[in-house]
Amino acid sequence: MNSPTPDEAPPLLQARGLTYLRNDEPIFGPLSFRLYAGDVVLMEGDNGSGKTTLLKVLSGLLEPSAGTVLLNGEPLTLARLSHQVSLLGHLLGIKGDLSPLQNLRFAIGLGGLRPGITPHQALKSVGLEGYEDVPVRQLSAGQKKRVALARLLLVPAALWLLDEPYANLDRDGIALVNRLLELHALRGGAALITSHGAYAYTSGTPRRIDLRDTAVEQAA
Amino acid sequence: MNSPTPDEAPPLLQARGLTYLRNDEPIFGPLSFRLYAGDVVLMEGDNGSGKTTLLKVLSGLLEPSAGTVLLNGEPLTLARLSHQVSLLGHLLGIKGDLSPLQNLRFAIGLGGLRPGITPHQALKSVGLEGYEDVPVRQLSAGQKKRVALARLLLVPAALWLLDEPYANLDRDGIALVNRLLELHALRGGAALITSHGAYAYTSGTPRRIDLRDTAVEQAA
Amino acid sequence: MNPLLLWFHKLGSPPYFYRLAGRLLPWLWGLALIGLVAGLYGGLVLAPADYQQSDAFRIIYVHVPSAWMSMFIYAFMAANGFVALVWRIKLSETLAMAAAPIGAAFTAICLATGSIWGKPMWGTWWTWDARLTSELVLLFLYLGVIGLYHAIEDRRQASRAAAFLALIGIVNLPIVHFSVKWWNTLHQGSTVKLFGPSLIDGRMLWPLLVMALATKLLFAASLLSRARVDLLELEAGKEWARQVALAGERT
Amino acid sequence: MSYGSSASACRALLVRDFSLVWRRRGDALNPVLFAVMVVMLFPFALGPEAAVLARISAGTVLVALLLAGLLSLDALFRSDLEDGSLEQLVLSPHPLPLLLACKILVHWLTTALPLIVAAPVLGELLYLPRDVLPVMMAALALSTPLLSLIGAVCVALTVGMRRSGMLLALLVLPLYVPVLIFAAGACNAAQQGLPVLAPLLWLGAALALALVLAPLACAAALRISLS
Amino acid sequence: MSYGSSASACRALLVRDFSLVWRRRGDALNPVLFAVMVVMLFPFALGPEAAVLARISAGTVLVALLLAGLLSLDALFRSDLEDGSLEQLVLSPHPLPLLLACKILVHWLTTALPLIVAAPVLGELLYLPRDVLPVMMAALALSTPLLSLIGAVCVALTVGMRRSGMLLALLVLPLYVPVLIFAAGACNAAQQGLPVLAPLLWLGAALALALVLAPLACAAALRISLS
């Protein structure tokens, strides 16, 4: 891991005592951790342990009940956050009535374009060459997921928050996700991914965050 | 495998030259295979290869474009089929507003009850003790799936058609599915399950059906 | 922090509020009851009959106070909603949502007594004039707030959404009040003097004022009662709520 | 093994659907509120002249109830479709028309019945003449089940589509028009002091027919639109 | 790296939403058809007397358009919510009120504008007096954007709920009533030969206010109901 030491640069993402209560029931306890450029962190947890909820809090969609989220050392506000963060949730944010190409064009309009790549190239590198103009509705579950992965490639966000990126993908697809994560880490990005643990990021040993471990700062 | 020989008893499920066209495009080619009591068959296929579609055809929800499905040697009609078949699809068929217990009671009313088991016991054996009366909506993705698994335990169907039963489950959940399948096979049931291949039925080597292999009768 | 702000902060803490409200409640209920009895006795028995309407006018002692309350409570709810949205104070959320059903009830009473009164006065239960209509719209706004609150699962999110709606609906309040001025309506203008300066003497006026005060106390009492229950439910997981529940079991 | 009888399947379905309505009992009042609102819009739109309103009251109440019923139709199968329960229902061993008849019954009891109860109030809002009221209630009692049954067939046809709301309205309304004509005909006849029996009898006959045929048609339509 | 400007984000959003409408251009006509049907139901419900129909024509057309608009409201954010696009929109770096204003604009252009175009035909069906037509068109041009803007705020509040249709109607209608009163007031004044300017000016003023405030309120409401 090529993390600079903490006093050199602020971490890309830092959680401090992050807690979320739903109807006053704790979903996850006080969590503290840091992510530096080049980190890929895997978050494992059983069904219902709060992984999805944590990602929503980190992205700013939900407000934490306690604690703060810092991006590049500054507290998260919706306006600052979004240039830095790409969220891939259970719902992919893709229109079934439009083609993959139209969907990607919209994503670029909304989030900007990374230099040196085009939508066509991105679709090709996720294995959807030839499907550029088919309505997404007619793709299978796994093919839809690939369209969402192509969006990650195009939009210039440094931090990826991926909720079960491996679900619904075949073996090729799993390898693809791992390739994308490696590339992203090499370029100085960081990623936080959730998984049930049966698939995982396989390059090196990824750092892990455990949702049940609330005592000390983890993986710092 | 404890399959009786073909001339002893008709197979529980038999597909003969089964083909499905969507808008005149073939989704899967002519497929022929048989399932006997005690068989657990794994169907692997890449994203978009037609697994979900095949299960719908076998259950009678979709009509095949060519070929026939035989249940216990008789052609499939909706009325006969349903006592024999339990389908677990991408959509679980569970009401978010009702509790697991209410959902199971409804399933029993609709499909009948296997002797020697109660809804409470079924929920316990899928690890949902204590959740009997929580609205299903408030359960996480994996917990919902477990409710659907409990339904399989209760309803007296000999043939299980399971579409990606492992998706969204944690490691415990995967082991649970495998335990349920073993039990079902021992009791003389049969199951056809789909998977992307990263998880699988692990007891012995399950028979496999390949959707791309259309030439001869498979796994007969 | 200056003392006033500090007190405000303290008041906003659920356990403190719960105890304070508990101490105030018997007084509020008692005073409200005395006021109601006195006002109704004054209005229904002591006040002289109107020379135009004879005894029919006595319904004014229910109609007008509840009409005033329907607007007052809406304003109260919207103000609390504003505080809840801006400063995220749990107590304000609770108060706003506890006020809504009470306000809806007063609105319904106003509408019912109004139409009962309308039958002898205007010869019809209902007409579509501006005051009546805007009061009806007020009822629907209350129902919308209540409906929205109950349609959302998460309690705090629900109260924020409902508070927001209450704020939007506040444009209706001036319409209710000034409708008699802006449009020429069947309904009386907004002075009690319409009864004739000679007749609205003290014996007719004071029961009305007493009733106005008594309904405010009634509102305060039932608001605090409801808010206490709601707070206890909202904070069910907290230590103080558990203690309250335990104490309740012991007695 | 006990596969269960069709009667117990119906009972299970009724219990489940009533529990679902009970869980969201707030929603059950919504059609009534909607009808009240539509009726209320008319005095605003036409001005408050009692004579004009009385003339159009029966017709407007009928249209409002029809629209409220129409809008609540969409919910008949939607949630069952979205969570996969509908597939389970279709795959069940019991006669589908019977199960669907149960669903339609619950739907009528929970949406149309409250509307009928509210109808006198709605009429009052528009100065409906008192002697027309009984006829209007009779017309409603006969026509709302008919509308539910006809509606269910159309919903079954559109159930697989996203954003089917408007399309559904288009399919349903032409079929509703004859019902409306007879129901309104009875009310208008009553308002003018003419005999009202004939249109009511026609409605009754249509209802008897629909009670038998609609569940069958509904089942067939559902099978088509799920495949 | 180019993060893109807010203008290009708006352009992308407009292009996408128009493509979506174009892909389902059949649906775009549905509100018009619905309004036509509601208007057509009245002659059936009231009987075909021209005098009665002419008296109620402007009001009925307004109510029909209002209901059609109301029903199409639900689609404003629904599909974006269901496929996760709404989350992406909220998380985008650009001002949310601006993006929402674009969405409301597309919605108005594709649902309300066809309704306005169809209004003369609807009026004709109910024997609307010719000299009332221009006033009605002016009232519609001012009130439909107002309805879309007010409606969008309420939709944003209910967006996370299943089966929100009826609740939405309950929330929206009280706010629609004043708009309807002014619009109908102008039409009725025209029908009686009275001056029509005052209610139209009120509508214009309200529209100007709503154009500024509604997108802000809509964004705030959306943030509340997504959290």
Ligand code: HEM
């Ligand atoms: C359903 C019918 C009615 C409704 C909804 C209604 C509503 C209201 C409302 C909202 C107010 C408070 C206005 C304000 O303080 O700004 C009010 C006050 C009043 N109403 Fe009614 N009203 C109705 C019928 C009547 C009738 C039939 C009468 C008697 C002829 C009447 C007499 C009065 C009087 C005298 C006041 C007090 C006016 C004042 O001094 O402020 N109302 N009503």
Ligand SMILES: Nc1ncnc2c1ncn2[C@@H]1O[C@H](COP(=O)(O)OP(=O)(O)OP(=O)(O)O)[C@@H](O)[C@H]1O
């Ligand atoms: N809308 C909701 N209302 C109430 N409780 C909820 C809601 N959504 C989730 N929960 C609860 O919050 C907890 C965390 O849910 P979350 O979806 O974050 O889990 P997860 O780790 O993503 O699970 P999975 O692996 O099954 O997706 C669960 O116990 C669940 O029951």
Ligand SMILES: Nc1ncnc2c1ncn2[C@@H]1O[C@H](COP(=O)(O)OP(=O)(O)OP(=O)(O)O)[C@@H](O)[C@H]1O
């Ligand atoms: N509604 C539809 N309309 C048109 N084509 C469809 C539709 N649903 C699926 N398809 C196509 O049919 C093929 C098979 O789809 P199916 O869902 O059966 O695949 P699958 O094997 O279940 O894939 P996955 O593993 O991704 O779930 C895919 O190529 C897909 O593009």
Ligand SMILES: [Mg+2]
């Ligand atoms: Mg999750």
Ligand SMILES: [Mg+2]
């Ligand atoms: Mg599939």
